[in-house]
Amino acid sequence: MKKWYFSRRQLGIPYGLFLVCFVAAPLIVIIYYAFTNGQGRFSMENLSDFFTSPNTIGTLAYSFGVAVVTTCVALLLAYPIAYILARSKMKHKTAVLLIFIMPMWINFTLRITALKEILTMLEGNLSYYPFLNTVIGMTYDFLPFMILPIYTTLLKLDNSLLEAACDLGADTLHTFVKVTLPLSVPGIISGVVMVFLPSMTNYVVLDMLYNSTYIMGSLIGAYFSAYDWHNGSMIALILLLIILIFTLFTNRYADEEENSREVHLNGEKNM
Amino acid sequence: MEKSQNIIELKNISRTFDDGFRVVEDFNLTIQRGEFVTFLGPSGCGKTTTLRMIAGFDSPSGGELLLNGEDIKELPPNKRPINTVFQKYALFPHLNVFDNIAFGLKIKKLPKAEIVRKVKKVLEMVDLEGFEERKIHTLSGGQQQRIAIARALVNEPEILLLDEPLGALDLKMRKEMQLELKQMHKRLGITFIYVTHDQEEALTMSDKIVVMSEGKIQQVGTPEDIYNEPKNAFVADFIGDSNIFSGIMTGKLRVRFCGAEFECVDDVEHGTMIDAVVRPEDIIITTPEKGNITGKVTSVVFKGVHYEITVLSGKNELVIQSTRKAQVGATVGLNIEPEGIHIMIAENIENRIETGVTKDYRLHFLNGVLACDIVKLIPGAAMNADGVIVDAGGDEIDIEKIRVVVSVKPDDIEMSDDKNAGILNGHIINLIYKGDHYSYVVRTDEDEDFIVHDEDLWNMDDYVSLVIPPDKFHFSLKR
Numbered sequence: 138m139k140k141w142y143f144s145r146r147q148l149g150i151p152y153g154l155f156l157v158c159f160v161a162a163p164l165i166v167i168i169y170y171a172f173t174n175g176q177g178r179f180s181m182e183n184l185s186d187f188f189t190s191p192n193t194i195g196t197l198a199y200s201f202g203v204a205v206v207t208t209c210v211a212l213l214l215a216y217p218i219a220y221i222l223a224r225s226k227m228k229h230k231t232a233v234l235l236i237f238i239m240p241m242w243i244n245f246t247l248r249i250t251a252l253k254e255i256l257t258m259l260e261g262n263l264s265y266y267p268f269l270n271t272v273i274g275m276t277y278d279f280l281p282f283m284i285l286p287i288y289t290t291l292l293k294l295d296n297s298l299l300e301a302a303c304d305l306g307a308d309t310l311h312t313f314v315k316v317t318l319p320l321s322v323p324g325i326i327s328g329v330v331m332v333f334l335p336s337m338t339n340y341v342v343l344d345m346l347y348n349s350t351y352i353m354g355s356l357i358g359a360y361f362s363a364y365d366w367h368n369g370s371m372i373a374l375i376l377l378l379i380i381l382i383f384t385l386f387t388n389r390y391a392d393e394e395e396n397s398r399e400v401h402l403n404g405e406k407n408m
Numbered sequence: 409m410e411k412s413q414n415i416i417e418l419k420n421i422s423r424t425f426d427d428g429f430r431v432v433e434d435f436n437l438t439i440q441r442g443e444f445v446t447f448l449g450p451s452g453c454g455k456t457t458t459l460r461m462i463a464g465f466d467s468p469s470g471g472e473l474l475l476n477g478e479d480i481k482e483l484p485p486n487k488r489p490i491n492t493v494f495q496k497y498a499l500f501p502h503l504n505v506f507d508n509i510a511f512g513l514k515i516k517k518l519p520k521a522e523i524v525r526k527v528k529k530v531l532e533m534v535d536l537e538g539f540e541e542r543k544i545h546t547l548s549g550g551q552q553q554r555i556a557i558a559r560a561l562v563n564e565p566e567i568l569l570l571d572e573p574l575g576a577l578d579l580k581m582r583k584e585m586q587l588e589l590k591q592m593h594k595r596l597g598i599t600f601i602y603v604t605h606d607q608e609e610a611l612t613m614s615d616k617i618v619v620m621s622e623g624k625i626q627q628v629g630t631p632e633d634i635y636n637e638p639k640n641a642f643v644a645d646f647i648g649d650s651n652i653f654s655g656i657m658t659g660k661l662r663v664r665f666c667g668a669e670f671e672c673v674d675d676v677e678h679g680t681m682i683d684a685v686v687r688p689e690d691i692i693i694t695t696p697e698k699g700n701i702t703g704k705v706t707s708v709v710f711k712g713v714h715y716e717i718t719v720l721s722g723k724n725e726l727v728i729q730s731t732r733k734a735q736v737g738a739t740v741g742l743n744i745e746p747e748g749i750h751i752m753i754a755e756n757i758e759n760r761i762e763t764g765v766t767k768d769y770r771l772h773f774l775n776g777v778l779a780c781d782i783v784k785l786i787p788g789a790a791m792n793a794d795g796v797i798v799d800a801g802g803d804e805i806d807i808e809k810i811r812v813v814v815s816v817k818p819d820d821i822e823m824s825d826d827k828n829a830g831i832l833n834g835h836i837i838n839l840i841y842k843g844d845h846y847s848y849v850v851r852t853d854e855d856e857d858f859i860v861h862d863e864d865l866w867n868m869d870d871y872v873s874l875v876i877p878p879d880k881f882h883f884s885l886k887r
Contacts, residue, residue, distance in 0.1 A: 300465055301498035303485045305512035305563065315511070319502045 170370035183371035193356065193372065200337045200352040203268070207275040207336040208283075208329055214276070215283035215328060220317075222284075223291035234288070241281050249345045252277055256346070267348035274342040279335060283328040290324030291317070326387045334380055414477075415441045415566060415599050416462065421471035423457055423623075431457045433623045435471070439601065439616075444593050446602045446610040449620035450646070455603045456495075458620075459569050462601065463492050475566075491560035492569040496576070497552045499544045505531075505555055506540035512563040530562040533592070550581045557589075567599045574609065586612050607647045611635065619643050640752055644685040651686045651726050654754065654857075656838065656849070663751060666724045668701045670744055674751035679840040681754045681847070681859065688729040690748030693717070699741015705734045723855065758815045759858050762886060765807040769797065771814060771883075774832060774854040778814065778881065785812065785885045811886040818847065818861040820880035823872040830873035834858070836866055850874060 174180040187193050221227070222234050240248055256270055257263055263270055294317065302312040338354035351359065353376055360369030421435040432454040439445050447455035460466040461473065464485030473481050480488060491512075499508050506527055513523045531537055534554035544552065553573060560568055570589075574582045590613050593600050604610055610617050611631040619626040619634060619642075627639040638644035641652050655665025657680045663672045665684045676682060696702045703721030717728045719740060726742065734740060763772045771778040783789050788800035797805050827833055834852035848860045850872060858874060866872065 295498065297494050297496060297498040298500060300485070301492070301494055301500070302511070304463060304492045305559070306486045306515045308486055311515055316500060
């Protein structure tokens with residue numbers, strides 16, 4: 138009896154359907170709404186609204202501020218942790234790494250609720266420091282996404298490079314600044330991407346921590362709940378473009394790094 | 409200023425890993441200014457560890473490490489006037505050629521103009537002028553190698569350490585680089601310490617070779633010394649192709665091995681157990697009547713300059729290099745000139761038998777089989793659920809290709825006159841009194857000679873049974 142195989146094309150059907158239903162179709166709908174007005178006619182009004190309304194520009198600036206501060210704080214916290222975890226000869230490294238990763242396994246709202254209680258205890262009233270609380274919440278939420286990629290890059294760092302630096306006369310500080318740090322840039326970039334973009338839009342954190350200021354996510358949410366699909370879609374589209382440009386830029390950098398790392402891998406294979 | 413001739417001295421250096429494994433033991437070596445010294449040995453012999461201790465990446469567990477007469481054990485690598493060319497080059501992938509080479513100079517805070525001048529000069533030296541702006545990953549293996557050498561040399565070290573630097577290059581490139589490194593060494597006059605497992609490389613390049621095995625120095629000498637006068641069986645086997653036979657001195661300048669007597673030039677006391685080393689090019693093929701020993705040609709391989717001919721004479725296999733071809737299957741006579749035989753006094757005499765593996769993973773042993781844990785012998789091997797021995801990748805290992813050396817110490821064999829007591833029977837064909845015991849040679853029914861130490865006196869031609877407790881066998885994989 139002849140065995141019956143799925144061809145590659147047949148196996149691709151479910152994914153194709155998924156792509157059409159959940160990626161292509163929504164995108165087309167968003168683009169459609171972004172460039173039409175209430176009467177269903179083509180219009181650039183939504184676009185000009187975005188750049189003229191002080192409301193949206195202000196929100197964009199605020200989101201940017203939250204994202205930049207969150208990313209910086211997360212980076213400053215994550216790098217030393219990742220460095221210690223990856224480079225030290227500590228015995229129970231995995232256990233320690235787990236402590237930082239474990240919050241990811243707990244429900245997000247639960248975590249933020251817990252944080253809210255702690256912050257209320259410390260500050261008395263959460264509305265005193267809305268920006269600070271938002272940054273704390275976001276950092277707490279996204280820290281593992283910063284630690285993991287940096288940890289992985291540092292783990293892969295070839296020890297002989299550090300030895301070479303030392304051999305050429307560099308002390309510990311020099312070696313870190315001139316070798317370790319530049320070579321961990323790819324990890325830093327993926328960490329930054331993974332933290333920066335979500336912290337521009339994740340308005341649930343703000344809601345739960347009683348920060349009434351809008352960020353990009355909340356703005357879209359507000360338009361949609363007022364049945365204004367057109368302006369909401371335009372903002373979503375512009376956010377998408379920002380993300381796209383950002384990703385293209387970082388990808389190019391990551392590619393360059395990848396090339397130079399390949400040299401190393403080849404060297405090892407030839408051993 | 410008068411500087412001492414000895415640039416670096418290692419005194420009783422030892423290194424024990426945390427798990428108790430002794431990588432380097434009782435290492436004593438003096439290296440003179442301007443010498444090209446090579447540490448040679450199989451992987452895992454401690455040569456790289458020794459180099460790393462000189463560089464400062466590893467610290468000795470004991471002993472003294474003197475640089476120009478001062479102990480540098482506590483000096484970190486960045487403070488030592490020593491630079492290293494790493495095994496995998498270890499070039500910084502995020503820097504271009506110029507910045508890689510200038511790395512050390514920039515740390516020393518040299519003026520910019522001087523850095524540029526020095527980098528240019530060293531690039532000329534390694535024949536890579538104009539490569540300053542190139543990215544490391546655009547360079548070939550050979551070019552990366554040169555940059556790694558340039559990066560070390562630009563700092564004008566007193567000693568240059570090279571850790572198997574040519575390992576990743578192809579044969580032609582390797583030969584070229586060997587000569588270039590040798591010339592560079594002559595021109596610069598600095599001390600080179602080179603680590604390799606390639607004996608040919610060591611012989612070509614070095615002023616002095618340090619042969620290492622299992623963390624210990626086996627022999628130190630010039631390439632000629634090491635090749636022509638190997639101190640023990642390990643060195644003879646590792647350096648060049650060689651035939652090693654165990655034998656016995658039968659008179660003044662007379663030695664017996666391979667079932668025949670030969671004249672030799674090494675004066676060793678009558679009755680001493682020896683290992684005779686014969687280089688393949690020193691065996692002369694002649695007609696069966698004229699030969700001291702005869703044998704059958706089992707293989708002939710053309711090697712370019714010469715033929716490599718294998719001859720089986722009794723139980724002994726001889727490898728011969730000759731410019732003249734021989735016929736496979738032909739019976740030939742073999743002669744060895746007295747100068748071609750190098751006699752080494754056997755230090756730790758062992759009975760060694762090379763053997764193959766049976767289908768059910770036991771060892772052929774003369775007329776029988778011997779139990780042996782094959783899995784433990786082969787690195788990375790494991791037994792899968794079907795009872796088949798597989799390698800690290802999960803593929804079945806071809807047991808027919810595996811050769812195992814079974815060795816037994818003469819002290820571990822007992823003799824009995826009950827024919828059924830032991831696993832082997834044979835006649836005593838030689839006996840020597842060694843002060844507190846007798847050393848016997850027992851030729852078994854299978855025509856294999858065993859050396860046995862016994863305190864009791866037996867007679868020549870006694871028929872004895874050899875009793876060997878199973879735990880006294882030692883197994884190792886043939887290289």
